[in-house]
Amino acid sequence: MTDIASAPEAPKKTTLTVTIDGHAVEANPGELLIAAAERTGTYIPRFCWHPRMREVGMCRMCLIEVSGPRGMSLQPACMQPCAEGMVVDTKSEVVKKAQDGVLEFLLINHPLDCPVCDKGGECPLQDQTLTFGPGESRFVEEKRHFEKPIPISDLVLLDRERCILCDRCTRFSKEVSGDPLIHFINRGNATEVNTFPDDPYASYFSGNVVQICPVGALTAEPYRFVARPWDLDQVESTCTSCAVGCRVVVQSSGDEITRVQGVDSGPINWGWLCDKGRFDFQSISASDRLAQPMVRVAKGRAAVRTSWTEALGQVTDRLRTYQPSEIGFIGGARLTNEDQYAMVKFAKAVVKTDNVDAQLGDGLPAHAWLGLPSATINDACGASAVIVLGADIKEELPVLFLRLRDASEKRVPIIELSPTRTGLSPYTTSTLAYRPGEAAVVVRSLLSLIEGVDVERQVGGVEAVDLHIAAEALRVAVAGGRGNGRVVVIFGRPSLAETTDSVVEALGALNNGIPGVTFLPAMRRSNLRGALDMGLAPGMLPGRTSLADGASWFAKHWGAAPVSVGLDTHEMLLGAVGGGIKALVLVGADPLADFPDRALAQKALANVGYIVAIDTMPNSSNAFADVLLPAAGYGEKSGTTTNIEGRVSNVRAKVSAPGLARPDWMAFAEMASNLGEDFGFDSVEDITAEIAAVCPSHLGLTATVLNAPGNADGVLVPIPAASIESAVPTDAPTEASADTSPTAGADAPEKEATAPGALSVPPLVSFRPNAAAAVVPQPDSYSLRLVTSRTLYDHGTITQASPSLAKLAPGPHVRLNPGEVERHGLTHGSNVRLVSQTADVVLSVMADERVPRGAAFVPFNQHGPGAADLIDVATMGTEGVTKVRLESVTGG
Amino acid sequence: MARFSASNLERAKELVGHYPRSKSATIPLCHLAQEQDGYLTEDAMVQIAELVGCTSAEVYGTASFYEMFKFHPVGKYIVGVCTNISCLLVGGEELLEHAEKSLGIRAGATTADGLFTLEEMECLAACTEAPCLQVNYRYEYRVSNSGFDSLVTEIRAGRRSDIPSHGSLGKVRQSIPSDRRASRQTF
Amino acid sequence: MPAPLKMITTRWDQADGHTLEGYLRTDGYEGLRKALARTPEEVVDEVKAANLAGRGGAGFPCGTKWGFLPKDVFPRYLVVNGDESEPGTYKDRILLERDPHQLIEGVLIAAYAIRAAQAFIYIRGEMPHAQERMAQALNDAYASGYIGKNIMGTDFSVDVMLHWGAGAYIVGEETALIESLEGNRGMPRLKPPFFPASKGLYLQPTVVNNVETLSNLPWIMINGAEAFTAVGNEKNAGTRLFAVSGHVKNPGVFEVEFGTTTFRELFYDFAGGIREDRKVKAFIPGGGSAPWFFEEDLDTPLDAGVVGSKGSMLGSGAIVVMDETTDIVKATWRLVKFFAKESCGKCSPCREGTNWLEKIYRRILDGHGRPEDIDLLLDVADNISPGLTWPPKQTTICPLGPSAAAGALPGSVKRFRNEYEAYIAKAKPSPTRIPVLSGDH
Numbered sequence A: 001m002t003d004i005a006s007a008p009e010a011p012k013k014t015t016l017t018v019t020i021d022g023h024a025v026e027a028n029p030g031e032l033l034i035a036a037a038e039r040t041g042t043y044i045p046r047f048c049w050h051p052r053m054r055e056v057g058m059c060r061m062c063l064i065e066v067s068g069p070r071g072m073s074l075q076p077a078c079m080q081p082c083a084e085g086m087v088v089d090t091k092s093e094v095v096k097k098a099q100d101g102v103l104e105f106l107l108i109n110h111p112l113d114c115p116v117c118d119k120g121g122e123c124p125l126q127d128q129t130l131t132f133g134p135g136e137s138r139f140v141e142e143k144r145h146f147e148k149p150i151p152i153s154d155l156v157l158l159d160r161e162r163c164i165l166c167d168r169c170t171r172f173s174k175e176v177s178g179d180p181l182i183h184f185i186n187r188g189n190a191t192e193v194n195t196f197p198d199d200p201y202a203s204y205f206s207g208n209v210v211q212i213c214p215v216g217a218l219t220a221e222p223y224r225f226v227a228r229p230w231d232l233d234q235v236e237s238t239c240t241s242c243a244v245g246c247r248v249v250v251q252s253s254g255d256e257i258t259r260v261q262g263v264d265s266g267p268i269n270w271g272w273l274c275d276k277g278r279f280d281f282q283s284i285s286a287s288d289r290l291a292q293p294m295v296r297v298a299k300g301r302a303a304v305r306t307s308w309t310e311a312l313g314q315v316t317d318r319l320r321t322y323q324p325s326e327i328g329f330i331g332g333a334r335l336t337n338e339d340q341y342a343m344v345k346f347a348k349a350v351v352k353t354d355n356v357d358a359q360l361g362d363g364l365p366a367h368a369w370l371g372l373p374s375a376t377i378n379d380a381c382g383a384s385a386v387i388v389l390g391a392d393i394k395e396e397l398p399v400l401f402l403r404l405r406d407a408s409e410k411r412v413p414i415i416e417l418s419p420t421r422t423g424l425s426p427y428t429t430s431t432l433a434y435r436p437g438e439a440a441v442v443v444r445s446l447l448s449l450i451e452g453v454d455v456e457r458q459v460g461g462v463e464a465v466d467l468h469i470a471a472e473a474l475r476v477a478v479a480g481g482r483g484n485g486r487v488v489v490i491f492g493r494p495s496l497a498e499t500t501d502s503v504v505e506a507l508g509a510l511n512n513g514i515p516g517v518t519f520l521p522a523m524r525r526s527n528l529r530g531a532l533d534m535g536l537a538p539g540m541l542p543g544r545t546s547l548a549d550g551a552s553w554f555a556k557h558w559g560a561a562p563v564s565v566g567l568d569t570h571e572m573l574l575g576a577v578g579g580g581i582k583a584l585v586l587v588g589a590d591p592l593a594d595f596p597d598r599a600l601a602q603k604a605l606a607n608v609g610y611i612v613a614i615d616t617m618p619n620s621s622n623a624f625a626d627v628l629l630p631a632a633g634y635g636e637k638s639g640t641t642t643n644i645e646g647r648v649s650n651v652r653a654k655v656s657a658p659g660l661a662r663p664d665w666m667a668f669a670e671m672a673s674n675l676g677e678d679f680g681f682d683s684v685e686d687i688t689a690e691i692a693a694v695c696p697s698h699l700g701l702t703a704t705v706l707n708a709p710g711n712a713d714g715v716l717v718p719i720p721a722a723s724i725e726s727a728v729p730t731d732a733p734t735e736a737s738a739d740t741s742p743t744a745g746a747d748a749p750e751k752e753a754t755a756p757g758a759l760s761v762p763p764l765v766s767f768r769p770n771a772a773a774a775v776v777p778q779p780d781s782y783s784l785r786l787v788t789s790r791t792l793y794d795h796g797t798i799t800q801a802s803p804s805l806a807k808l809a810p811g812p813h814v815r816l817n818p819g820e821v822e823r824h825g826l827t828h829g830s831n832v833r834l835v836s837q838t839a840d841v842v843l844s845v846m847a848d849e850r851v852p853r854g855a856a857f858v859p860f861n862q863h864g865p866g867a868a869d870l871i872d873v874a875t876m877g878t879e880g881v882t883k884v885r886l887e888s889v890t891g892g
Numbered sequence B: 001m002a003r004f005s006a007s008n009l010e011r012a013k014e015l016v017g018h019y020p021r022s023k024s025a026t027i028p029l030c031h032l033a034q035e036q037d038g039y040l041t042e043d044a045m046v047q048i049a050e051l052v053g054c055t056s057a058e059v060y061g062t063a064s065f066y067e068m069f070k071f072h073p074v075g076k077y078i079v080g081v082c083t084n085i086s087c088l089l090v091g092g093e094e095l096l097e098h099a100e101k102s103l104g105i106r107a108g109a110t111t112a113d114g115l116f117t118l119e120e121m122e123c124l125a126a127c128t129e130a131p132c133l134q135v136n137y138r139y140e141y142r143v144s145n146s147g148f149d150s151l152v153t154e155i156r157a158g159r160r161s162d163i164p165s166h167g168s169l170g171k172v173r174q175s176i177p178s179d180r181r182a183s184r185q186t187f
Numbered sequence C: 001m002p003a004p005l006k007m008i009t010t011r012w013d014q015a016d017g018h019t020l021e022g023y024l025r026t027d028g029y030e031g032l033r034k035a036l037a038r039t040p041e042e043v044v045d046e047v048k049a050a051n052l053a054g055r056g057g058a059g060f061p062c063g064t065k066w067g068f069l070p071k072d073v074f075p076r077y078l079v080v081n082g083d084e085s086e087p088g089t090y091k092d093r094i095l096l097e098r099d100p101h102q103l104i105e106g107v108l109i110a111a112y113a114i115r116a117a118q119a120f121i122y123i124r125g126e127m128p129h130a131q132e133r134m135a136q137a138l139n140d141a142y143a144s145g146y147i148g149k150n151i152m153g154t155d156f157s158v159d160v161m162l163h164w165g166a167g168a169y170i171v172g173e174e175t176a177l178i179e180s181l182e183g184n185r186g187m188p189r190l191k192p193p194f195f196p197a198s199k200g201l202y203l204q205p206t207v208v209n210n211v212e213t214l215s216n217l218p219w220i221m222i223n224g225a226e227a228f229t230a231v232g233n234e235k236n237a238g239t240r241l242f243a244v245s246g247h248v249k250n251p252g253v254f255e256v257e258f259g260t261t262t263f264r265e266l267f268y269d270f271a272g273g274i275r276e277d278r279k280v281k282a283f284i285p286g287g288g289s290a291p292w293f294f295e296e297d298l299d300t301p302l303d304a305g306v307v308g309s310k311g312s313m314l315g316s317g318a319i320v321v322m323d324e325t326t327d328i329v330k331a332t333w334r335l336v337k338f339f340a341k342e343s344c345g346k347c348s349p350c351r352e353g354t355n356w357l358e359k360i361y362r363r364i365l366d367g368h369g370r371p372e373d374i375d376l377l378l379d380v381a382d383n384i385s386p387g388l389t390w391p392p393k394q395t396t397i398c399p400l401g402p403s404a405a406a407g408a409l410p411g412s413v414k415r416f417r418n419e420y421e422a423y424i425a426k427a428k429p430s431p432t433r434i435p436v437l438s439g440d441h
Ligand SMILES: Cc1cc2nc3c(=O)[nH]c(=O)nc-3n(C[C@H](O)[C@H](O)[C@H](O)COP(=O)(O)O)c2cc1C
Pocket: C053, C054, C055, C056, C057, C058, C059, C060, C062, C065, C081, C082, C083, C084, C085, C086, C169, C170, C171, C172, C173, C174, C175, C208, C209, C210, C211, C213, C214, C398, C399, C400
C-alpha cells in the first residue's frame, strides 16, 4: 500500500501527447510527468512529491530520462510538465542506476529499525528498497545519530534518524495549514526537521504530517505501536466529527479502531483531516461507553440495567399517557440519515408531535439553511469572491478552513463578517468585525456601497475603509472582473450570545442584493444538515419540505403527520419549565452543555416529568434520564451522512458496538411497533430505500447510486431531475420526467407525480425573510457585548473521551482586547468577574488583539462555569445581544 | 535581556523598510542581534520573527543554515583558520594545529577565559595571501606560527582595538536619506 | 611576457581609489553619464556587442542574459553576486574593497539597461571590510546624486541596497542567492522553472551578475564595445582577473588579456614560477569545482572555450598550482570535504553522497582504506554525476554535488591511483564497521 492521499485527478482536457516507455499517452498541458505517468499506469517512485503540495524536486527519486534539445537527460519527473512530443524513458539502465543510487543514498543514514517502526509494512522507502533497491550495504561508516523520537507536540513525535528530508511535513505546515512551526534546521548533512526551542508544533492539522511522511519519522502519539500496518483492516467512510464530511478510511485491529486516515477527495478534503477528526476515534473505546439499557424505577433512585424490550416497553407505555403536544424530541444531529429518518417518522407519524428539533438553540432556522440557493465547497473556493458570515471556521470546520486558505492563496478574495477576528482573518481581503448583534446593519451598508451609495465613517463597529475594501472586491467580482463572476456566502452562527434575527436578516439582504449569489452553510455539528433534511425541526418534514407543503404527501406515505407546527428546543425547554411539555426524548443531545442558556436547560430537565435519552456516552443531561438507552456510535454502524453542502455519503461500520448498544433506528422502529406501527425496517438499506422513494430532496438516492464507483465522494442532493434516470438503476422507485433541472432558489426537482397515487411531490422549502426587523442593540458604554462560539477542542463528550485531545481544550477564560484589559485595570492571566443580567462567573483574562473593543469573547462549553451561564435567552431576545459588565475580583 | 535595544530596534525597522518584502531583512536582523548580544539568542529570533512577519521556527531555520550565526555564547574573538586548498598547500592545516596547541583548545571550542573560539574555515577569498586567518572576520595574511602567537599576545594585551568583538558588523552602515530615496514598488 | 593590462584594476594602487573623490578624479561615473544619454535598449545592445562574458563561473554572455527578461513584466530586480567563496577565488573582494564605485557605476548602468526597480549588492558575510567600503561608497553616491531619485539630474531613479550573507558557499549559486535574499535558507531552486530572468527575486524577473562582470560596464560605456572586443581574442573579450595561488613564488591576482595568455605564462611570467623551481604536478584551472589540469596542459591558453574543450573550465578565475610534493589524496579530500560541508542538503545524492565520499577519503587517509574503496569512490561519484564527465551531468538540482563528484575526483583517482593504493597498502586491517576516527564531522 502506498500513499492513500495520492489519488490523482484526471486532467480536464487532454490535448497533447507524450511517449512514456514507448507508449503514446494523452496529457494535459501543464500536467506533471509523474502524474501523467501514474494516471496512465506507469508508477514512478517518489518520496518528496505530493499531488496536493508544490513540487520541490529534492529527493531525486523520480529521476527519469526525458528527451530534450541535447538528447535524453535525467530529469525529476515531479518537476517536469508534459510537453507535446516529449519522449520519456522510465526504465532505462541510466534511470535504474540513478534511482538505485538515490535509494542507496537515502538508506546509508537510515536506521535499520523497520521491525519496530510504525511505518513498517506500509513504508514507501521499505517498498522501494524491496522492489528496486540495492542489496548489500556498501556503507561501512557510522550512521548519522540523533536523539530517538522527540515529541514535537502533544500529538506528534519525530525520529530524525529515520527522516529522509523530503520536505513534506514542513511544506504542509507552511503551504497547506499556514502554521510553519516545524522547519528545516541546520544545513547539508546536518539538516534536521525541528521546531523552535520550546515552541511545539501545536497545529490543528498536525496529524496530516504523520500521514504524509513517507517513512516512519513522524508518528502520532494516539497510535504509536498500537497496531502494525499489516494487522490493519480498513473501510472507507466519512468523518463525522464535524460537518465538512471529510473522506476517511477507518482502520481496525482486532475489534478496535486503531487509526483514521484522510482520503483524497477532490470536492472535499484533498486528503487532509483535522486532528480532532483524526484522533477522536479514541472516544469509541472509552471505558464509560453506554452498553446496557438502564431504567430508573422512580425519580432520584439509581438506574438499573435492563433489557431492550423491557426498556422500550416502559418508554412506549409511558409515552402513550401523554398528549402528542406534551412530548418533545431534542437532538439527532449525530445520527446517520437513516437513524434520523426513523426518529422523525417515529416522532411525527407515530407520536404525532412536531416538537422535534435537532438544533439546541445554537443554530439557525431550518428555512435559512435549506431554502437559500446552495453552493458546494468547490463553488466557494472557485468563486470570484467569498463572503463568510459566521464564527471561526478554523475552529468549527477546520478542513473547510484549509480549503478557504488555499483559495485565498489562489487569490480568491474573502470578505469575513464576524464579531471577532478569527483564524481565517489573516487570509481575508477584509475582515469586518461587526459589533455583536449588528451584522445586518453592516451587510446593508456593504451592499449599498457596492451600489455606489456612500456610508458613514463607522457602521456597526466597522470602519468605512474596511467596508470600502470589501465592497470594491465584491464589485470587481460581480462585474466579472475576475473568475466566473459568482459570489458565495458561507454562513453560520457567529455567536451564541446574539440572536439569529440579525444574521437571518443579513442573509436575506445578501440573497436579494448580489446577483447569482449562492450559499454554503457552515454549521459544525456533524450531520445537522442531514437532520434538517430529514425533518428534525419544527415545521419541517423529511426531504426539505415544510410541514405546510408536505403534510398530505407524508400523511399519504406514513399514514399520519403532525397537524400543526411544533416547538423548537428553546420553546420545549420553556414548556418543560412551564408544564406544557411533560416528556423529553434526548437523542444524542446534551442541552446542559450545548444550549446557550444553561439555567433554563437545568430548570427544564429538573422539572419535566419523564426523560428518555439515547446516547453513546453518559453526559450531564442524560444523567437526568428515566430511561437511558445505549446507542452504537461512529465506526459501529453503517448508513449515510450529509455534509454542509448537502452531500450524502456512506459511513461504514468497522467494529462492533459495546454490549447491547445498537443503532438508533432500531430503537425507534421497535418503539413504533410497540405503538402499533410497523415501519418495515429490517436493515439500514430498507431505510435508505424509503428515503430515496419518499423524500422530495432525496428522490433517486438509492444504495446503488450511493455505492456507484463514480460516487465515492458522495452525492449532492437533490439529484438533478435530469440525471436521476441515468444515475438510478432500472429498479429505481421514480419515473421522473427528465425535462427540468433544479431551479436556483429552492433547488426543487419540479417533477410530476411519482408513485404512489397521483399526489405530486411537495416543493422544497424556500427562504423566508423575518417578519420584523431585527432589534439593533442599544449602545451602552458601561458594558461589553458577549461573544461566544466554539473552539475546536472543548468540553464536549467526544473530545473529553479522547485522551489525546482532552488535554488540548483551552479551558475557561475570557478574551478581551488589550485596550479593554488596560481600561479595566486588568492584566493578562488575572481573574475577572463577568456579570450579566442574570448571572456572574469568574474567568481568567487573556489579552487578544483579535477581539474588538467593546466585546468579550468567552469560548463556549469549556469545563466549569462559562458563557452558557451568562446568557439569558429571554433578555437576549429583547436586547438582541448579551451584555456583561466586568468587575474586579478581590484576591483573584 | 536579549530583545533589541531601542536604537537597534529603530535600526531594525529601518532595515525592514529597505526591502520590498520584510522577510528579506531576516539575515541582516540576525546580524544586528548577534552584534548586540554576541550570539543569536532565542529571544532575538522571536523578536525578529515578529518584525519580519514569520514564525520563530522560520527565523531559526534560516539562521541555522548559515555558519556565522551562533546559538550559544562564543568567545569574544572567533579565530578562523582557513584550511581549504590554497592554504592547505602552504601550511593552513599546520597553522590550525599550531593554533590548537597554542590556545589549548580543539577547533570548535572556546578558551576557558571566554576570549577565543577557534574555528576551521573554508576558503576566505584571500588565497594569494595563504595561509590566512580571520579574527572576527578581520583578515590576517600569510600567518606563520610565531605570527599567530604574537597576534594572540597582542589581542590579550588589548592592543588590537581595530578588531571589534564577535558579531560586530562593519563600522559604516548604509543609510538612505529619505529625500534621495527612489520610490520603489512594493506589492 | 605579455604586457600587463589595466581595465578594471586601474584604481587598485590608487590610495584613495575607493573614495568618491578619488573615483571622480579618475573618470568616475562618466560611463553612467554616457549610458543615461542613451536609451536602455541601446545600452543593452552595446553590452551585447561587447560580448562581455559573465565572470562568476558559468561564463554566460551578459547582454544575452539581460535579453532573456520577459517583455513588460515589472518590477524587475538586479542582484549583484558578491558571495565569492569558490575555493581559490579571490578577485571580487578586492574589487569591492578597492574600487566600490566602479561596481556601483556598473550596477547603475545595468539597472538602467534592464529597467530594474531596485538593485541589491549581496556581499559575502565574512567580508566586513568590503561591506564597510561598499556602505561608505553607497552613502556617498546617494548623497551626491548618483543613486536614488533622479540620478545625475535625469528621470532615472533606482535604489541600490547593500545586503550581506552569513556564511554559506552555496549562496553563490544564483537561485540560492535569491532565496537567501528573500530571507530563506540558501537552497537552490530548480531551473526550469525558476530561471531568475523569469521567476527570480520574489518570483519577478531578475538579473544576477557577478561583481567582476558589472565592474567592466563603466569601461565599456566610456570606450565602447569595439574597444572592448579589441582586447582578448575572438570569443573572449576584454581582460580577466586570475588569482594564482598555491605553490607559486609570487601568488597574486592578475588582470590579463582574456583568451590569449597561457597558463604557463601566468605561472612563470606573472607569478614568478613554481616554488623552489619544482615541477607542476597538477593545477586547478578555474576554482575548486573544476577538473584538474596537469603539466601537459600548461600551454593551454586562458580561453574559456579551449579549456572547456579539454574537459575543465576557467570558472571563477581561480588557479591553484600544486607542485610535485603535493599529497594528491589529501588535496582531493580537502576539496571533497568542502563540498560535503557546503552541500545545502536539498538533494539526496549531494547531501548523502558527498558526505559518503568524504568519509571514504578520510578513512583512506586515516589508514583504514580497503582496496575496493577506490572503485567505490568512483561509483558513488558516478551516482551523483552519471558518467563523470565535464560539464557534469546531474542527479541533483545544482552543480555543487556533481562538482564534488566530477570535478577534482575522477582525474585525481585515475591519474594518481598509485598514491591511493599506497595509502591503502599501508592500511591496518579494518573492522567491518569503521568508527569515525578523526575530524570534526
Ligand atoms: C555552487 C555554485 C557557487 C557559485 N558561487 C558563485 C559566487 O560565489 N560568485 C558568483 O559570482 N557566482 C557564483 N556562481 C555562479 C552563479 O550561479 C551565477 O552564474 C553568476 O553569479 C552569474 O553572474 P555572471 O553571469 O555575471 O557570471 C556559483 C555557482 C554555483 C553552482
